[in-house]
Amino acid sequence: MPDNKYRFPLFLAALALASSVFADDDPRHERHELMESVGEAAKPVGEMLKGEAEFDADTLLQSLNVWKDVGGQFGGLFPEGSETGMGTEAAPAIWEDRAGFEKALAKWQAAVDGAIEAGPDSLEAAKPVIGPVFEACKGCHDNYRIAEE
Amino acid sequence: MLRIVRASALLIGALVLVSWWLTRPQALTADDLPQHEPDSVAGQAVFWAGGCASCHASPVEGKRAKGEAKLRLGGGAELDTGYGVFRVPNISPHETAGIGGWSMLEFVNAMQRGVSPRGRHYYPSFPYTSYARMKIEDVMDLKAFLDTLPAVEGGAGDHGLAFPWNIRRGIGLWKRRYLTQQNIVELDSVEPAVRRGQALVEGAGHCGECHTPRDRFGGMLADRWLGGAPNPEGRGRVPNITPGGKNLADWSQSDISFYLESGFTPDFDTAGGSMVAVQENMAQLTKSDRDAIAAYLKSIPAIE
Numbered sequence: 149m150p151d152n153k154y155r156f157p158l159f160l161a162a163l164a165l166a167s168s169v170f171a172d173d174d175p176r177h178e179r180h181e182l183m184e185s186v187g188e189a190a191k192p193v194g195e196m197l198k199g200e201a202e203f204d205a206d207t208l209l210q211s212l213n214v215w216k217d218v219g220g221q222f223g224g225l226f227p228e229g230s231e232t233g234m235g236t237e238a239a240p241a242i243w244e245d246r247a248g249f250e251k252a253l254a255k256w257q258a259a260v261d262g263a264i265e266a267g268p269d270s271l272e273a274a275k276p277v278i279g280p281v282f283e284a285c286k287g288c289h290d291n292y293r294i295a296e297e
Numbered sequence: 298m299l300r301i302v303r304a305s306a307l308l309i310g311a312l313v314l315v316s317w318w319l320t321r322p323q324a325l326t327a328d329d330l331p332q333h334e335p336d337s338v339a340g341q342a343v344f345w346a347g348g349c350a351s352c353h354a355s356p357v358e359g360k361r362a363k364g365e366a367k368l369r370l371g372g373g374a375e376l377d378t379g380y381g382v383f384r385v386p387n388i389s390p391h392e393t394a395g396i397g398g399w400s401m402l403e404f405v406n407a408m409q410r411g412v413s414p415r416g417r418h419y420y421p422s423f424p425y426t427s428y429a430r431m432k433i434e435d436v437m438d439l440k441a442f443l444d445t446l447p448a449v450e451g452g453a454g455d456h457g458l459a460f461p462w463n464i465r466r467g468i469g470l471w472k473r474r475y476l477t478q479q480n481i482v483e484l485d486s487v488e489p490a491v492r493r494g495q496a497l498v499e500g501a502g503h504c505g506e507c508h509t510p511r512d513r514f515g516g517m518l519a520d521r522w523l524g525g526a527p528n529p530e531g532r533g534r535v536p537n538i539t540p541g542g543k544n545l546a547d548w549s550q551s552d553i554s555f556y557l558e559s560g561f562t563p564d565f566d567t568a569g570g571s572m573v574a575v576q577e578n579m580a581q582l583t584k585s586d587r588d589a590i591a592a593y594l595k596s597i598p599a600i601e
Binding site (some may be wrong): 286293295 | 533551555559560561563564565566567569570572573
């Protein structure tokens with residue numbers, strides 16, 4: 149049992165540590181959360197493409213809008229000084245080749261916009277406009293994201 | 298005294314003879330080739346299953362070849378391993394720079410016995426220990442396909458290996474221990490899909506080369522088959538893809554098949570590292586072959 153009088157400072161220290169690790173406004177945290185939401189939004193679309201779920205235009209549009217929203221914010225979340233730490237999986241190439249990273253992001257945004265504009269109403273119509281969106285995910289990950297583990 | 302000298306000279310002589318015998322390349326002869334009309338269309342599927350482009354396609358501006366460039370097999374990529382640097386040779390149909398002048402028998406011996414046309418051993422960084430399990434007919438089809446590809450000039454330099462790895466003859470002993478045409482896993486299932494998956498994974502697909510840990514001589518540990526291994530590229534680990542794997546335990550058969558087709562995990566994260574090139578090759582297979590690989594991965598013993 150630690151002495152009671154140490155408890156409060158210990159608690160404060162733990163709180164400070166926790167909030168620095170989980171700080172919502174840290175760009176490393178924010179971009180990670182955003183990408184998680186991008187992945188979540190991809191799941192129902194993947195199920196449709198795999199034939200595990202019925203095609204549903206509204207669900208697809210919802211996911212596309214999540215991606216459009218993230219696409220608008222993502223580029224601003226890589227300031228100098230956030231290259232490492234907090235388990236970030238952003239690759240050093242983002243800072244070494246910013247123009248290439250912006251291009252990969254723009255390609256994804258264009259594909260998402262294209263799919264929204266096309267407004268496909270069937271799986272057959274959706275496949276050719278979703279394909280480039282997913283290709284653009286991989287195009288960015290291949291160069292600007294470190295593989296896990 | 299003289300007797301001892303004579304005896305040891307004899308002993309050394311015998312040892313040299315035995316090791317010469319043990320390390321001699323063991324090649325197939327023309328009689329071992331079956332009657333088979335090589336089919337380049339079938340060979341194309343073997344090419345993607347075998348992942349030849351991942352190592353032999355010439356890099357473009359220092360980067361991994363993509364798209365059409367994967368069919369330009371001029372070599373030149375460098376494989377940085379614990380033993381030194383391997384420089385991947387030109388296997389395009391160029392008469393002098395590539396393997397355009399090779400006979401069918403020479404090609405089969407390289408692919409399945411690890412023996413060069415001049416009778417030398419290849420290093421197992423060329424994954425012939427896996428290709429040895431392929432059907433000879435598939436290897437013959439593969440050559441027919443390679444013959445249709447563009448001839449590419451130029452070649453790679455010599456490997457940068459330190460002693461004793463730079464002595465090819467020593468590979469002969471290694472091969473005696475590790476080169477076999479036997480299946481790795483004894484399967485209970487006789488389902489054709491699982492069998493097909495076994496042929497693809499243990500043979501042409503050479504999945505074990507990365508996913509299986511090795512003993513200290515660099516041979517794969519059969520009892521840890523596909524159980525995950527240190528990453529030869531240095532960072533992190535190549536994951537366990539048996540039913541005991543951290544991720545694979547939760548992946549359904551169709552999740553695995555979809556990953557091989559699209560490069561996306563069930564969480565819609567993407568395949569990374571050296572798996573990207575493998576996945577791009579798998580995407581060229583038929584869906585039924587990808588399903589077969591998934592069925593096999595679900596049937597093998599779980600490694601914890």
